[in-house]
Amino acid sequence: MKSRQSDPMDDDYSNDNFSTDDEMSLSSKAEEQGRMSTTGSNTSSNKEDHVLESTNLLRKDTRIRVLRAAALLILIFAAIVVSFVVYSSLRASEQREFETRFWxxxxxxxxxxxxxxxxxxxxxxxxxxxxxxxxxxxxxxxxxxxxxxxxxxxxxxxxxxxxxxxxxxxxxxxxxxxxxxxxxxxxxxxxxxxxxxxxxxxxxxxxxxxxxxxxxxxKTQEEGTxxxxxxxxxxxxxxxxxxxxxxxxxxxxxxxxxxxxxxxxxxxxxxxxxxxxxxxxxxxxxxxxxxxxxxxxxxxxxxxxxxxxxxxxxxxxALTQEEWKDIWGVSSDNLFQHDEIQSIPEGEIQSTEEAIDGFxxxxxxxxxxxxxxxxxxxxxxxxxxxxxxxxxxxxxxxxxxxxxxxxxxxxxxxxxxxxxxxxxxxxxxxxxxxxxxxxxxxxxxxxxxxxxxxxxxxxxxxxxxxxxxxxxxxxxxxxxxxxxxxxxxxxxEAFDSTSPVAYTVGVATIFAFAIAVFVLYDLLVERRQKFLAETAHKSNVIASGLFPRTVRDRLYQEKQGISPKGSPFLLHSDHSLNNSKPLTTPPIADIYTSTTVMFGDIAGFTKWSSTRQPTEVFVLLETLYGSFDKIAKKMNVFKVETIGDCYMAVTGLPHPQERHHIIMVKFARQLLYKTNLLTKELEATLGPDTGTLCFRIGLHSGPVTAGVLRGEKSRFQLFGDTVNTASRMESTGMPNRIHVSQATADLIAASGKPHWLKKRDELVEAKGKGKVQTYWVAAKKASNSVSSGADNTSRSDDPSSSRFSESQWSTSPVEVPLFDL
Structure with missing residues (x-):
């Protein structure tokens, strides 16, 4: 058997007891290792995608806000300028009229x-x-x-x-x-x-x-004088x-x-x-x-x-008669009747003189x-x-x-x-x-x-x-x-009128109405855009769940594969099944050589669901599969789809994962544990026999063809013998057990974990393959299990040597871990 590689993940599994604490430590370290990995970590990639997407949206939103503010400022500036020009022009016209009249x-x-x-x-x-x-x-x-x-x-x-x-x-x-x-x-x-x-x-x-x-x-003269x-x-x-x-x-x-x-x-x-x-x-x-x-x-x-x-x-x-005689040489009788002047009382002389002087x-x-x-x-x-x-x-x-x-x-x-x-x-x-x-x-x-x-x-x-x-x-x-x-x-002032003010107010009112319409329209558009953004985000979340990132990006970039009016992951009607027009772009499909496919099914679901209301059925499925989705996201497992009560997932794509089989085994174990835990919790609301429901899991490793089968309802699908074999592992498995194929068991053993495996006593009749040897994944190793020394992990070139002896497997029953990721 190969010597085990020295990495943190392997060290976590070296404990023979495969304890709960070891599982949690393994999971945590595996996640950190995945985030640090440059080749196989979807978590890191997804976070980077979200950060990049958020940054781009923030930049776009900032640009839109700047453009909106600029447009509003331009409208206000235009209103001020046009109002000023109208007022100035009319005032200038009045001024020209005034000047013309004056000249x-x-x-x-x-x-x-x-x-x-x-x-x-x-x-x-x-x-x-x-x-x-x-x-x-x-x-x-x-x-x-x-x-x-x-x-x-x-x-x-x-x-x-x-x-x-x-x-x-x-x-x-x-x-x-x-x-x-x-x-x-x-x-x-x-x-x-x-x-x-x-x-x-x-x-x-x-x-x-x-x-x-x-x-x-x-004007001072009286008429008629x-x-x-x-x-x-x-x-x-x-x-x-x-x-x-x-x-x-x-x-x-x-x-x-x-x-x-x-x-x-x-x-x-x-x-x-x-x-x-x-x-x-x-x-x-x-x-x-x-x-x-x-x-x-x-x-x-x-x-x-x-x-x-x-x-x-x-x-x-005011001269005496003698003075006047000396001056004029005429008789005082012929000069202003001076006798009258001299007879005037002294107090009235001044007014009389003023009358004579003035007139x-x-x-x-x-x-x-x-x-x-x-x-x-x-x-x-x-x-x-x-x-x-x-x-x-x-x-x-x-x-x-x-x-x-x-x-x-x-x-x-x-x-x-x-x-x-x-x-x-x-x-x-x-x-x-x-x-x-x-x-x-x-x-x-x-x-x-x-x-x-x-x-x-x-x-x-x-x-x-x-x-x-x-x-x-x-x-x-x-x-x-x-x-x-x-x-x-x-x-x-005779040329001043209210026209400049009236026209200016009219122009300003028109602009104010235009600005109000703009603001109202902008609010409506922003509200609509917000709604569309939320819708697009939800669609993007859905698309992220339906397609791997690389596939989703290729769908977005495909010119004829994006619907301008629909969700971003929907395709044009040119790609619909009822359109006979040949496709002009190559299919979105790739071969992934190293993957592990899982099929899981709820044992006893058909009988249980026959006596339940539809809402109760969906409560069970949404509770279980919602929890499964969270575990898959944490463990970098890609959920492909659910078909009825069947849950399908894969590791090793869209990014290669060197230990895809180990990751899938851990994921499968968590599903078993989560199923037992949640069915017990749901028993109070969905009936006493709900707690008896358990999960049956089948795994197979190998190459798959994965891509988008384009049509009106496009989705990401897997094709190939690996998918069929994984489905056979699930259908021939047992409740509350992880059933793996020989190929998956070989990979687990090669990764230094042979103590996880227990050969199934009887051969399994797989449709299209005949009788094949399969294995169970043990919950924890029994006391008489064989240590994982070099003798136990060595393999020969003979294919038969890849089969492990009964002494290598734990004979203890399958247990579920007492923790949840």
Whole structure:
């Protein structure tokens, strides 16, 4: 007999008593040895498979979660981006519309300023030409000239030009000053005639009360106001004078421009022969007119601070009669009725002085008229020539006072809403107006536009080719004027609407609905996938039980052998039995040369089951075979199938197992033990005769053909004589005994375990094989058993020598181990 190999498994079986503890130690060590083995351990392989499968599933699940999160983030990002683009686009559209409207209206304001300037200058030019023509036609010599019906002529110009007042100032040199003073004192009849004209045509004063007779009035004026009839003493100074610190003084300059004819006429005005050239603010533009013979704009001043609309220096009226006589050289009876002034109580002098200073007299009617005057104004200085053609001199200057708003009122942009116009000059004077509808509102001095609209501005130069009859131009040498147009918040808000917000909310709502649908769909898909994964896992568990790993993998990889809609181990209908189409892939089949096949059957099951309910039958089978499956998994035994109460298993496949026969014997012993244990436990619920049931086992070792018989219900099957012989061992065996063939007995003996075996006394009639010698596997060795020395395990080349003598076998009855794996 061969000497026994020195390995842990063999050492476990060297104990003659084959004790329970030895069995457990053997099983445990065998399992550990199997896990460490690189060739035959299904446990290690299965664990690796499960770990790998779990890792792959975890990776796939992680990738799916990442993709799901990425898709959700993309949807949210798209919602934000699209909503922002929609809102920005609509806001940009409103902004473009606002800008287009502003630039268009700003251009209209620029054109209106240019046209109105031309209109004013041409109107004044026509009066200048008329004045020159009159003087030349009468053969008169300047400065001693009085234009007849001046108020009539001036009213026509003021109506056209939108002015407040018009005045004629002759140029008087020092050599002509005395003659002028005498002429002006005598020539006072024009005042009476002009007052009569104004009484006949009361509209002559409307230019002062409204906006230059252009059909519009400032918002502060009450509708229906009519100019009063004024009949107070009107005075002319005996000499040309200027004012210093409120005191009138005679002018002795080389050139003077005495204030002379003017319209409208309000009696009580003591400024005739006032030298306008001596006023500091008038010198610049008057020099432009005298020197360059061009029209010129004066400085901006506030009408409410002026006297009757004329930019004069104030005179201190709180003087005694004697002081006035010394200054004017006239009787106090003809000068503001000073007796009345001096009779006023001391406490009321201040208010009376304010009335005189503000309006030139204390008349309440005049106060009513001039209270309507206010706002920024400017004097337009225009030359009057000695001749219309050829060499000519400036012999007089026409000055027209006009409000700045009169430049804006005509030809306003239609539906203007919140345009801001800043008028400024290079003398650091700035005023601001607002245009809304047909109203021009003076906002105040300074640049009052909103800083946030600094980038939106359009600047125009107040200079134009006036092409007048006298062929003069507007001077830019003194304080040129400019107009800058800005939008305002009021104008911008007119283009704001709820459309951007409404459309943005709509788009965001659509995306929110899409995201909600996505999330809901994802939850449903995840739930479905989870269900399918669980189903697939269960199917995989089933497939793992039906097929060895290598076979299962080959089934999965077979392109035409995987059903896309069914379980992963089911095959296409192309492989069904009722399909005559030939298979295009090779069969999944292999030959395993070293295996041990076991057939086990429940002895007495047929009689027992005939008196039991189906549920009771299945309780027994599921309890026993479920326990068998667990033992098989632990011991690396592959369960092939169950047929009725028959349990079929094999060792040595799908991975080779060098000690497949030893493993199968141990497995068979555990089945016997488990059967006896469980039937006793089930006796209480399944009936008293359940405990008498026992297991009958047959083993045979040899080559088998194993593979998948493909069809609609594919399964892993074994074929060959080894399977048939193992079935014969089971059917000819005895209950509660392990019946093995000669081939299996030889392998057990060759592995150093001859003491496990007991030759069967009689030969067994095996179908198709005749009478054969078989063996029983003993539970434990009897006291008279032969030791496993070299003599007992040696074999000769003669096949008959492989038969073991009776003395080698234990004569003790078969016992089951008192343990469970």
């Amino acid at each position: 268009d209206e700003a251009a209209q304001v620029g054109n209106a300023l240019e046209n109105e300037m031309q209109s004013k200058l041409r109107a004044i030019d026509s009066l200048s030409v008329t004045t020159t023509s009159y003087a030349n036609s009468r053969g008169r010599t300047w400065p001693n000239i009085t234009i007849p019906e001046f108020s009539y002529r001036a009213a026509s110009v003021l109506t056209i030009a939108g002015g407040i007042s018009m005045a004629l100032q002759p140029v008087v040199t020092s050599d002509l000053l005395e003659g002028w003073e005498q002429y002006s004192e005598k020539e006072q009849k024009w005042i009476t005639s002009d007052l009569d004209f104004q009484e006949m045509y009361p509209s002559a004063l409307e230019s002062q009360q409204g906006d230059g007779g252009v059909g519009r009035r400032r 009519k100019p009063p009839r004024i009949r107070n003493q009107y005075n002319i100074s005996e000499f040309v004078f200027h004012v210093e610190n409120g005191i009138p003084k005679r002018s002795e300059a080389n050139i003077t421009l005495p204030f002379w004819q003017h319209s409208p006429v309000l009696d009580g005005l003591p400024w005739i022969n006032y030298d306008i050239f001596e006023k500091e603010g008038n010198k610049g533009p008057i020099l432009e007119v005298l020197t360059n013979q061009q029209a010129a704009f004066g400085m901006i001043y506030e009408l409410s601070d002026s006297i009757r609309g004329y930019d004069f220096d104030p005179i201190n009226h 030139g007299s204390s008349g309440p009617a005049e106060a009513t008229v001039y209270a309507t005057l206010g706002g920024p104004a400017v004097n337009i200085w225009y030359p009057v020539f000695s001749d219309l053609v050829g060499t000519r001199d400036v012999v007089a200057i026409l000055s027209m006072t006009t409000k700045w708003e009169s430049f804006l009122l005509p030809n306003l942009p239609p539906d203007a809403n919140g345009l801001v116009v800043v008028i400024w000059n290079e003398c650091d004077q700035v005023i601001t107006f607002d245009i809304t509808g047909t109203d021009v509102t003076y906002l105040g001095p300074g640049d009052l536009h909103e800083d946030k609209f600094n980038e939106f501005k359009e600047t125009y130069t107040l200079n134009t080719d006036i092409s007048t009859f006298s062929e003069i131009q507007l001077s830019t040498g003194f304080c040129p004027y400019f107009a800058t147009v800005y939008p305002s918040s009021q104008m911008r």
